[in-house]
Every structure is written in C-alpha cells, then in structure tokens.
Amino acid sequence: MTFATPEVFWLLPFLALLALARLINPTRVADLSIADDTVAAAAVKSTWRIRLRWLPSALRIAAVLIAIVALARPREGLAVTQLPAEGIDIVIAVDVSSSMTISSDAGHGATRLSEAQAVVGTFIQTLAGDRVGLVIFQSRALALAPLTHDLEAIHRRIETLSPGLLVDGTAIGLGITEALTLLEESPARSRVVVLLTDGHNNAGEIEPLQAARIAQALDVHVYTIGFVSGGSPSGIAVDAQTLREVAESTDAKFYNARTQEELLQAYTDIGQLERSRVGERRFVAFREYAPWFLIGVLGLLLGELALRVTWLRRYP
Secondary structure, three states: OOEOHHHHHHOOOHHHHHHHHHHOOOOOOOOEEEEEEHHHHHHHHOHHHHHHHOOHHHOOOOOOOOHHHHOOOEEEEEEEOOOOHHOOOEEEEEEOOHHHHHEOOOOOOOEEEHHHHHHHHHHHOOOOEEEEEEEEEEEEEEEEEEEOOOOHHHHHHHOOOOOOOOHHHOHHHHHHHHHHHHOOOOOOEEEEEEEEEEEEOOOOEEEEEEHHHHHHOOEEEEEEEEEEOOOOOOOOOOOOOHHHHHHEEEOOEEEEOOHHHHHHHHHHHHHHHHHHOOOOEEEEEEOHHHHHHHHHHHHHHHHHHHHOOOOOOOOO
16 A cells, blocks of 8 residues: 555644643633532542543544545555556667677687677566667668567577678767667657677767767667677777767766676666666556545544533533
8 A cells, every 4th residue: 555645644743742732731621619528429430431531532533643544645556557658668789890709708619799699688588568679780880670579589680690791890870870760759768779899989970979969869878888808809999988978978877898797787787777767667546545534534523523412421
C-alpha cells in the first residue's frame, strides 16, 4: 500500500501538541453543590458509566486519526506496466575497422572484435522490453538493424560482424550520426547511443564533437567506450579526450576498457544508469481505500454522538 499525499501525516505532531495542552489544562465544569451526604456518596460510587466516561473522547480521537489517514489517500497499485513511450531505445555503434581484428590478451585466437561481440551479445540480453538498433562503422557508417524488440535478431547480427563491408578507416562522427538517424523519430523517454571504438577519428565528413552537438540537440545520451585489449599497433591509439568530451557533452559517460571484463562492466554500468533515469515500473491504476476510511470516521463520530446524548450524557 502507498499514499498519494503522505505530507498530510505532518498534521499528527500538531494534533499531539493540542492533545497534550488539553491534558495539562483541562476544561473544568462548574462544581455541583450537594447538601445531602448520602447523595454525595452515591455520586462518587464507581459505576460503568463513570468508568467509561472517557469513551466518547477516545472515539473522537480515533476518528480524527483515521480521517488523517484517509486524507493521505491510501491506495494499492492494480496494474504495473512499462509505457511504450517511456522505455529506452538504444543504438549500439561498433567499430569494425581492421584494427579490431588484432589478437587480444585472451589468446586462443580471440580478437578485439570477438571479445566485443561476446560482451555486446550479453548486454542486449538484459534489455528485454527495450528496442535496440545496430550500426557499424569504418570509413563510412552503415545501419545493420533498425530499432526493434527482436533482440534475438540483433544478437545474430552481432555474431556476424566483421570488417570488409566498408572501406577501412574509423569514422566515429559518422558512426554517431548514423545512430542518431535511427533515434530521430523515437518516442522513448530515454534515447541512447553506445559507441565502441579502438582508435581515433580519421575518416568521414563529420567530426565527433559535431555529431555530439547534434545528439545534444536531440537529447540523446552518447556513451563512448575506448577498447584496446592487447598491444596497440604503431600509430593507433584511442582518442580518450575526444570520446570523453562527446560523452560528457550529452550527459553520458566515457569508459576506457582494456580487458574484456572492463568492457563488460562498462556495458553493465550503462544499462543501470539508463534504467535509473526512467525507472522500470510504473503504477497506472490504483484501488483507493480513502472512502472506506471515511466511512469508518463517520461511524466513530455517530457512535460518539450517540453515547454523549444517551448513556454517557453529562449533566452540568
């Protein structure tokens, strides 16, 4: 059970102070002068009416407390759903340039690209309910899959990634803009690009920071991952400074991953960060309990009134 207006409970301390003040300075009634000692003795004789004279006041206090609970609107969620317009749309942009085929530290024929494929494949399995698209880039960028809920299809695409579809190079700016094209019409509350590269921008007409400004205008978060497992060939290094600026300018983060474990941690962090932005569940229908509490309040007040005018009636 939750409360729609829990701030009403701040009334309780004030009511407690009023009750305390009444106990300290109770309202006194006029004394009744009785000449006959026999009548006086009978008046002080303990009876059920005297023992229960506190009951009407207790009923009133209970009614006030229950009324406060009713004003706080207790309710129970009936339907829990992820609204389509409030999910996450993610485009994964992967560098498939020739440098990604260099052997990694893992050995056994593993390459940077094969390690990235394994990690990205694991990552998309955590995105159930979200849409995912896929972009690859070398000297140009190419969308291999539009945004889709079919994560298995995306997984199969990732398994077949390899250089050769495009002229070699590393066009980071084009990779980002191609991903933004897929997200441009997305109604999702959170729109994300996750870009992985092992080099620096050396091709394409659009610079990475130019692409970042476009992403910023579209309110798209661009997470960047610099991945270099194994020794870097001469003249090739991740441009960490540019990747960091791209990420920070779009309210995202840059990750410098040197091992497959660090790469996996980067993707895990990204998933958690975006989940925290939108929340995964939302109550869209409630059962309201306030009316039942108000019925209880009415019953208590009627009970108090009935006692005060009948059995527990006081005479001045």
